[in-house]
Amino acid sequence: MPGLIEHTERYLPIRLFLSGELEAVNEILRRQLASDLPAVNELCRHVARYQGKMLRPTLTLLCGLAARPGSAGQVPEANHSLRVLAAVSEIIHMATLVHDDVLDESRLRRNAPTVNHLRGNEMAVLLGDYLISNAFHLCSTLDRPEINRRIGETTNELCSGELLQIHHRDDWSIDEPTYFAIIERKTASLISLCCRLGAEEAGADPAVADALAAYGSRMGVAFQIQDDLLDLIGEERVVGKSLGRDLEKGKLTLPMIHFFSCAGPTQRMEMLATLADTDAEAWPSRVRSLLLSSGAVTSAHDVAAGLVGEARRELSPLTESPARHLLDDLACAVITRAS
Amino acid sequence: MPGLIEHTERYLPIRLFLSGELEAVNEILRRQLASDLPAVNELCRHVARYQGKMLRPTLTLLCGLAARPGSAGQVPEANHSLRVLAAVSEIIHMATLVHDDVLDESRLRRNAPTVNHLRGNEMAVLLGDYLISNAFHLCSTLDRPEINRRIGETTNELCSGELLQIHHRDDWSIDEPTYFAIIERKTASLISLCCRLGAEEAGADPAVADALAAYGSRMGVAFQIQDDLLDLIGEERVVGKSLGRDLEKGKLTLPMIHFFSCAGPTQRMEMLATLADTDAEAWPSRVRSLLLSSGAVTSAHDVAAGLVGEARRELSPLTESPARHLLDDLACAVITRAS
Numbered sequence: 001m002p003g004l005i006e007h008t009e010r011y012l013p014i015r016l017f018l019s020g021e022l023e024a025v026n027e028i029l030r031r032q033l034a035s036d037l038p039a040v041n042e043l044c045r046h047v048a049r050y051q052g053k054m055l056r057p058t059l060t061l062l063c064g065l066a067a068r069p070g071s072a073g074q075v076p077e078a079n080h081s082l083r084v085l086a087a088v089s090e091i092i093h094m095a096t097l098v099h100d101d102v103l104d105e106s107r108l109r110r111n112a113p114t115v116n117h118l119r120g121n122e123m124a125v126l127l128g129d130y131l132i133s134n135a136f137h138l139c140s141t142l143d144r145p146e147i148n149r150r151i152g153e154t155t156n157e158l159c160s161g162e163l164l165q166i167h168h169r170d171d172w173s174i175d176e177p178t179y180f181a182i183i184e185r186k187t188a189s190l191i192s193l194c195c196r197l198g199a200e201e202a203g204a205d206p207a208v209a210d211a212l213a214a215y216g217s218r219m220g221v222a223f224q225i226q227d228d229l230l231d232l233i234g235e236e237r238v239v240g241k242s243l244g245r246d247l248e249k250g251k252l253t254l255p256m257i258h259f260f261s262c263a264g265p266t267q268r269m270e271m272l273a274t275l276a277d278t279d280a281e282a283w284p285s286r287v288r289s290l291l292l293s294s295g296a297v298t299s300a301h302d303v304a305a306g307l308v309g310e311a312r313r314e315l316s317p318l319t320e321s322p323a324r325h326l327l328d329d330l331a332c333a334v335i336t337r338a339s
Numbered sequence: 340m341p342g343l344i345e346h347t348e349r350y351l352p353i354r355l356f357l358s359g360e361l362e363a364v365n366e367i368l369r370r371q372l373a374s375d376l377p378a379v380n381e382l383c384r385h386v387a388r389y390q391g392k393m394l395r396p397t398l399t400l401l402c403g404l405a406a407r408p409g410s411a412g413q414v415p416e417a418n419h420s421l422r423v424l425a426a427v428s429e430i431i432h433m434a435t436l437v438h439d440d441v442l443d444e445s446r447l448r449r450n451a452p453t454v455n456h457l458r459g460n461e462m463a464v465l466l467g468d469y470l471i472s473n474a475f476h477l478c479s480t481l482d483r484p485e486i487n488r489r490i491g492e493t494t495n496e497l498c499s500g501e502l503l504q505i506h507h508r509d510d511w512s513i514d515e516p517t518y519f520a521i522i523e524r525k526t527a528s529l530i531s532l533c534c535r536l537g538a539e540e541a542g543a544d545p546a547v548a549d550a551l552a553a554y555g556s557r558m559g560v561a562f563q564i565q566d567d568l569l570d571l572i573g574e575e576r577v578v579g580k581s582l583g584r585d586l587e588k589g590k591l592t593l594p595m596i597h598f599f600s601c602a603g604p605t606q607r608m609e610m611l612a613t614l615a616d617t618d619a620e621a622w623p624s625r626v627r628s629l630l631l632s633s634g635a636v637t638s639a640h641d642v643a644a645g646l647v648g649e650a651r652r653e654l655s656p657l658t659e660s661p662a663r664h665l666l667d668d669l670a671c672a673v674i675t676r677a678s
Binding site for chain 2 (some may be wrong): 035036037039040043095099102103121122123125126127128129130132133134136137138139140141142143144145146148149151152153155156158159160162163164166167
């Protein structure tokens with residue numbers, strides 16, 4: 001199975017089942033995006049290379065498995081709606097990656113050139129629009145208006161998070177509540193919805209669906225904190241995408257917010273001098289060493305670890321099952337990943 | 340009533356009714372786009388200034404009125420679904436304007452600065468996404484999955500038209516069929532859907548809904564030809580938006596395609612020399628004079644006029660009514676407008 005829980009060897013039958021389901025999800029996604037225009041197909045094939053972790057589809061499917069009432073130990077059945085929902089979440093995510101790369105002027109994603117770098121910003125803006133439109137269209141084929149409505153609510157939330165983030169660009173006094181408001185909207189809202197829809201699709205009790213939505217929300221925030229950490233202190237070769245973009249684009253994330261609240265005056269002045277000269281080749285490594293020595297990296301990581309703990313505790317109302325264990329593993333993997 | 344048929348004084352009662360309906364549509368649109376983020380509200384208010392003609396909502400409402408079986412002469416009733424559909428079409432249109440202005444690097448729209456000019460490309464890309472998301476969300480509140488599906492199909496079509504256009508950027512041998520394939524997708528598909536949905540919402544016979552969809556499709560193509568003509572030979576002050584962007588962005592439109600097929604060798608060489616030096620201040624006026632003297636403007640206008648004739652003939656299955664007359668007027672206005 002591709003993705004974050006690839007490394008575990010436990011629960012092989014369920015992992016094999018999930019692996020097959022993710023293949024089926026990808027088939028739905030490919031069919032949905034197929035166009036009569038070869039140029040569009042070529043771009044969609046390129047964007048499919050960005051699909052690494054498939055976190056959102058995996059969560060939709062796993063929550064669908066874990067939340068089935070009284071299903072522990074049973075061999076799961078294929079569920080078309082669940083697969084479609086998983087594909088919809090992945091297409092929405094792909095659209096955000098394509099547009100984010102335009103905004104961040106990124107050149108690299110999953111060790112491949114970004115669409116904007118390869119074909120220009122115009123093509124990337126339009127391809128993102130094409131993906132968003134196809135996500136909504138695919139969702140509407142389920143003939144379940146309430147699902148369309150909730151996906152629409154969540155993408156509204158997601159877009160407003162991105163807008164809030166850009167509104168605070170170059171805001172050097174951004175505080176933690178604002179940072180969390182941004183990432184809860186732009187990242188956690190969709191991840192949480194994936195968990196909830198997966199659970200509801202499986203006929204879960206409302207309390208279980210709520211618990212899984214809360215699990216997704218906490219782990220989504222932790223996931224974004226780890227992303228923000230990797231942007232500052234990751235290895236570009238390992239992460240596979242352009243790094244240091246947040247600072248270059250004036251986006252202050254949790255490690256930086258912690259730095260400015262916990263660093264001494266000398267460190268602070270050194271950081272400001274470093275950031276004032278991002279043309280210098282060595283600036284990323286100087287930022288990294290300042291973040292590490294100040295304790296800001298550790299404290300941001302601790303916040304993420306605390307959220308992962310909360311996410312795992314949300315799983316307690318679920319019956320013991322391999323799927324529940326995988327959800328637990330997944331929450332842990334979110335903050336130990338190096339890419 | 341704002342828009343294209345403002346100038347006519349006929350059918351006052353129906354015009355007053357439409358005017359009130361468009362106000363109600365705008366109220367739905369404003370409520371839908373309202374955010375808890377003041378920065379988003381400010382941008383949405385700015386984009387609302389682009390709403391000039393409100394062609395798509397007007398068509399949705401008018402087709403809804405004209406297609407009601409056996410309704411000639413009756414006072415129409417307010418129809419919430421029709422208003423929502425009208426608002427959805429306008430929000431989709433607003434999103435395309437915001438993203439188009441990014442692609443075209445335009446600075447002016449309806450005599451106001453574009454979002455990209457005012458707040459940068461990033462904000463404009465995200466605001467466009469916010470609008471698309473809200474259009475789908477608003478549509479889903481109707482609880483009518485088939486409508487979501489058709490809107491999704493149409494926006495897929497719209498995006499693929501834009502992608503096809505950009506794929507043919509700087510293609511100096513683009514032919515008429517390709518030009519028409521582009522504008523049928525990017526412009527006529529949504530206009531046609533507005534007419535069809537308006538008709539179907541009113542309970543029209545399938546033949547009448549088909550006729551109105553065909554009317555919308557023809558007039559949509561004519562509308563885009565007129566837009567493309569204005570970009571080449573309009574007055575920026577009157578049109579209210581940045582002109583000459585198509586050529587600067589390597590988009591060859593019908594007048595230019597006609598020019599290259601009908602101009603003599605001297606005119607052709609003069610055009611190529613002019614286009615090779617778009618830094619020269621006088622290039623737009625030289626292009627304009629070449630297009631006019633070659634007959635390319637007249638022949639492109641004739642094609643649009645032919646399509647308007649076809650659109651008007653599609654109205655023949657409809658019962659005689661003020662709404663039908665206004666649809667007829669509207670088709671004519673599409674190619675006589677100077678902005």
